Amino acid sequence: MTRQKFLHHYLPAHLASALVAGSVLNFILVETVNFPVSVAGPRTRLRPAVRAKMGKIAWGVTLGLLVIVVGCFLWLAPLTYGSTMTGEQVNRRKLLSSWTLHFEAKVTHEV
Known part of the structure; x- marks a missing residue:
């Protein structure tokens, strides 16, 4: 083990x-x-x-990094906070191909 x-x-x-x-x-x-x-x-x-x-370049780099960080947070927030998503939506959020994301598909049975 x-x-x-x-x-x-x-x-x-x-x-x-x-x-x-x-x-x-x-x-x-x-x-x-x-x-x-x-x-x-x-x-x-x-x-x-x-x-x-x-300088202007430094402010541009800082703003660019801030946009990337906020964008990654918003992209991965549904995984972090457990929002309801389909299996396809979960798999689209894999940043690395080595990630194995486990999710439970909700099945509804109508009678």
Whole structure:
């Protein structure tokens, strides 16, 4: 018997990968950071302000990723939340060919 896999085995790795992905995107997309060139002032408590500046390409990439994430959520939400679907609709939502999606076909008997 192979070992069972549970969700809690993957959650720490998912959290770490989400943090790394955000850091990598920030590193790639941010063009300039105005530190230490910023002038110290009363609002900064005599420390320079640190602000990242994103260009148009970075905003486009961010918007594109947001659209993809929301689209995938909406596409897979019926599977996640158990909406009533036909077998064909369930099988169309397979993102990978190796997925085996089990569903129960509802049969109604009329008398």
